[in-house]
Amino acid sequence: MKTIKSNTSALLKLIILPLIGFSILILLWWLTANYLTNLMPTPLVAFKANWDYISNPFYVRGPGDIGIGFLLIQSLKRVIIGFLLGSLVAIPLGFLIGLSPTANRIFNPVVQVLRPVSPVAWLPVALAVFNLANPSAIFVIFITSLWPTVINTAVGVASVPKDYLNVARVIEMPRWKQIFKIILPASLPYIFTGLRISLGIAWLVIVAVEMLTGGQGIGFFVWDEWNRLNLSSVMLAIAVIGLAGLGLDLIIRKIQNFFHIEQIEG
Amino acid sequence: MEPIANNRKNLLEVRNLQKQYGSNGKTNVIFEDLNLTIYENEFVAILGHSGSGKSTLLRMIAGLEHIDGGHLSIEGKDITGPGKERMMIFQNYALLPWLSVYDNIKLAVDEVMSEASEKEKKAHIKEHIAMVHLEDATHKKPSELSGGMKQRVGIARALAVQPLLLLMDEPLGALDPFTRAKLQDQILELYYERHQTIMLVTHDVEEALLMADRIIVLKVDEVASIGKVIDVPFEHPRDRKKLRESPQFNELRNETLSLMESYFEQMQTNNKKMEVSQFI
Numbered sequence: 001m002k003t004i005k006s007n008t009s010a011l012l013k014l015i016i017l018p019l020i021g022f023s024i025l026i027l028l029w030w031l032t033a034n035y036l037t038n039l040m041p042t043p044l045v046a047f048k049a050n051w052d053y054i055s056n057p058f059y060v061r062g063p064g065d066i067g068i069g070f071l072l073i074q075s076l077k078r079v080i081i082g083f084l085l086g087s088l089v090a091i092p093l094g095f096l097i098g099l100s101p102t103a104n105r106i107f108n109p110v111v112q113v114l115r116p117v118s119p120v121a122w123l124p125v126a127l128a129v130f131n132l133a134n135p136s137a138i139f140v141i142f143i144t145s146l147w148p149t150v151i152n153t154a155v156g157v158a159s160v161p162k163d164y165l166n167v168a169r170v171i172e173m174p175r176w177k178q179i180f181k182i183i184l185p186a187s188l189p190y191i192f193t194g195l196r197i198s199l200g201i202a203w204l205v206i207v208a209v210e211m212l213t214g215g216q217g218i219g220f221f222v223w224d225e226w227n228r229l230n231l232s233s234v235m236l237a238i239a240v241i242g243l244a245g246l247g248l249d250l251i252i253r254k255i256q257n258f259f260h261i262e263q264i265e266g
Numbered sequence: 267m268e269p270i271a272n273n274r275k276n277l278l279e280v281r282n283l284q285k286q287y288g289s290n291g292k293t294n295v296i297f298e299d300l301n302l303t304i305y306e307n308e309f310v311a312i313l314g315h316s317g318s319g320k321s322t323l324l325r326m327i328a329g330l331e332h333i334d335g336g337h338l339s340i341e342g343k344d345i346t347g348p349g350k351e352r353m354m355i356f357q358n359y360a361l362l363p364w365l366s367v368y369d370n371i372k373l374a375v376d377e378v379m380s381e382a383s384e385k386e387k388k389a390h391i392k393e394h395i396a397m398v399h400l401e402d403a404t405h406k407k408p409s410e411l412s413g414g415m416k417q418r419v420g421i422a423r424a425l426a427v428q429p430l431l432l433l434m435d436e437p438l439g440a441l442d443p444f445t446r447a448k449l450q451d452q453i454l455e456l457y458y459e460r461h462q463t464i465m466l467v468t469h470d471v472e473e474a475l476l477m478a479d480r481i482i483v484l485k486v487d488e489v490a491s492i493g494k495v496i497d498v499p500f501e502h503p504r505d506r507k508k509l510r511e512s513p514q515f516n517e518l519r520n521e522t523l524s525l526m527e528s529y530f531e532q533m534q535t536n537n538k539k540m541e542v543s544q545f546i
Contacts, residue, residue: 166356170352171353185362
């Protein structure tokens with residue numbers, strides 16, 4: 001009896017309740033499509049119109065007509081390159097700020113001023129320098145990925161428990177060794193929190209950037225389809241962007257779990 | 267009565283020690299002129315109520331806190347910073363949570379036995395894990411251990427460094443009374459086996475009387491100083507049950523407790539006076 005009961009409650013928790021949430025969402029969509037605008041298709045109409053995209057995501061029928069799977073890959077590529085470059089700069093910079101009060105006084109004001117700036121504002125600067133859409137988009141993602149990782153790494157490094165460092169001092173461990181054997185492992189949970197936030201924001205920003213730069217990508221697809229008043233495709237793109245973002249977050253979590261790094265929930 | 271009573275060799279010397287903290291313009295003097303000698307193979311307890319400066323004293327000896335005057339020396343050499351000949355055991359264990367018991371000890375062994383082969387190191391680590399009876403937990407992480415077990419790892423790590431002087435900062439403070447008693451016995455055993463010189467900071471009178479050869483009781487008037495030195499008259503090895511039944515032990519315990527109580531009250535009235543004088 002008991003096992004059956006717990007099985008049904010697991011089913012309820014994992015499947016039925018989330019389904020209720022999505023049903024409400026689809027209902028709101030349906031109400032909007034029926035009563036608020038006549039540009040928007042109802043869910044069923046949209047699904048039928050998108051069937052070609054969904055069933056056949058990887059096709060190339062010309063330079064401007066590419067399957068949604070390929071578009072997604074183009075966007076992911078930009079985000080991942082920009083994110084990796086950003087992290088490569090942000091983690092050492094965060095370490096420096098966390099370790100040295102002097103470095104903190106030099107860099108922290110710059111970080112605090114630049115952090116609230118929408119990364120998209122950097123696009124004209126990037127375009128002026130690179131003269132090309134793709135490197136500019138990657139540069140904006142690079143900037144996006146800096147701040148959360150810098151700040152979280154610095155906080156992590158600065159909040160390594162004093163006693164861990166005292167142990168290292170008592171056994172006369174050299175400073176450079178302390179960085180790799182004690183400070184880095186102790187601040188990994190914070191660094192990963194920073195990376196997850198960075199990647200999340202980078203995925204938000206890429207859509208806006210691609211709307212502006214054009215070319216191939218899921219962001220430009222959204223804008224292009226709107227210009228054709230094809231809202232079915234826009235709705236599909238929203239779903240695809242959401243799922244891809246979820247996937248990115250999941251990948252970082254898996255890496256974190258693989259290395260047994262504690263999660264800081266925020 | 268004491269293991270080596272007559273030709274005792276000085277190990278640690280504290281001379282004219284000064285320490286002060288500065289906070290918002292005011293300097294708060296902790297020690298003004300403290301003198302203390304610790305002899306080889308001796309088990310000394312530093313006993314004091316909270317705020318008596320006992321942890322600060324130990325941390326200065328460890329080199330984790332700077333001194334403002336006087337000097338500290340071990341085996342005649344001046345102490346200028348932390349060093350592996352003065353290994354510290356921390357109240358909250360200070361184990362690295364991402365390393366296993368074995369690796370936590372290895373971290374220290376790698377630093378102090380840098381010349382040794384991996385095989386020698388491994389034997390050394392295993393020996394010290396066995397010494398605190400943690401063979402079954404060798405590959406466990408600290409989060410899988412109880413408080414008592416964690417502190418045994420801390421003790422094994424400290425002893426694996428083979429220090430001249432073992433410094434314990436309220437090592438059993440966070441443990442329940444029964445685990446505490448068991449660990450006290452284990453520490454005593456190690457003391458007998460290895461002739462380790464130990465300084466133990468504690469606020470527990472019974473713990474001090476049970477373990478130490480000599481107790482240094484700190485008091486605070488305007489500054490902290492040594493209020494009394496008690497030579498503990500009980501033969502080693504000590505049996506806690508027999509001691510508890512001995513009238514001499516109980517008398518000494520009650521005496522020391524009242525002494526500490528009077529020191530504590532003295533400090534509180536002093537603090538009040540100082541607060542009042544600030545307002546006037």
